Amino acid sequence: MTTQIELKSMKFYAYHGVGPQEQQVGNLFIIDLLLTVNVIQAIESDSLDDTVNYAEVYDVVKSEMEQPSKLIEHVAGRIVKALKIRFPKIEHVQIKLAKLNPPFGGDIQSAAVLLND
Template sequence: MKTAIQLGNMRFYAFHGVNEQENRVGNNYTVQLTVKASLKQAMLTDDISDTLNYAELYETVRKEMEIPSRLLEHVAGRIILSIQNRFPEIKGGKLTVTKEKPPISGDVESASVVIKW
């Protein structure tokens, strides 16, 4: 059995970007996270100590989103490293970090970095 936990549409206002204006004004971001972990014991026991704590997983993402970076790739890499350090039981996952209305010419709703590990 393959099991995972997903936190979807986590919303943040952060200051990531190459342009000075992005660093000063900020932008809206969304983060999608799916992590692979065994949930078998929690399925049997109904005990929170047998699963990943969703709130702690969210806090790990939130703390990294608060640190300004020039590149979304860097933000995503930091999030993954923090998750791996905090939750060694996670066996991989998928992370999407999305910047809404990126400052590029053209009609572009968002720009995202997607990493599977």
């Protein structure tokens, strides 16, 4: 049996961007994750060892967000790779990484990438 585990609206202040201002000043980013995980053992055992620890997932995302990159596509890809390595129980990852108020002279709430592995 598989299920989806969702972590929504994780907020990070980070230094991702192509422009020098973005790399120096930083910006607020929001991440939504949808993880497909086989939880049949956890349903029976009630043991954290048989599922994915949400706090540890958050820590992996936080660690990747702390590494500056030019492109949010690159950051999202690194997060997916790191999660799949750290948690073999994860079968599929969907990530949405949004940069709030991107600095390109328009009235826009966010620019985002959505990756499905």
